[in-house]
Amino acid sequence: MGLLGKSKEKCDACNKPFEDHDELVDHQKRIHPPTKPCTKCSGLMAWERQHTQAYGNLIYVCRECDFIGEMWRYYP
Known part of the structure; x- marks a missing residue:
């Protein structure tokens, strides 16, 4: 079912509509x-999630070794 006149929803990580x-x-x-x-x-x-005034980052962080895996920047 579509959104009926609403703007498309976007993925927080990759902004795909x-x-x-x-x-x-x-x-x-x-x-x-x-x-x-x-x-x-x-x-x-x-x-x-990490937020700044201009954009946010979605990142994968390991709970044991604190390694940062993938990161995506998104604009709210």
Whole structure:
């Protein structure tokens, strides 16, 4: 079901626009999962948000070794 006259929703991580909220949720679960294995240790990396005045960052940070994995900049 579409958004019926509303602006398209965008993925927080990659700014990809979506016509349907369900497609956005599916995209976020498949492409940007909430946790993923750390490439440096056996821990799990999870999303963290960092905000500045001009933009925000979504980053994967390992909970055990603090390794920073992928990072995306987005503009609110």
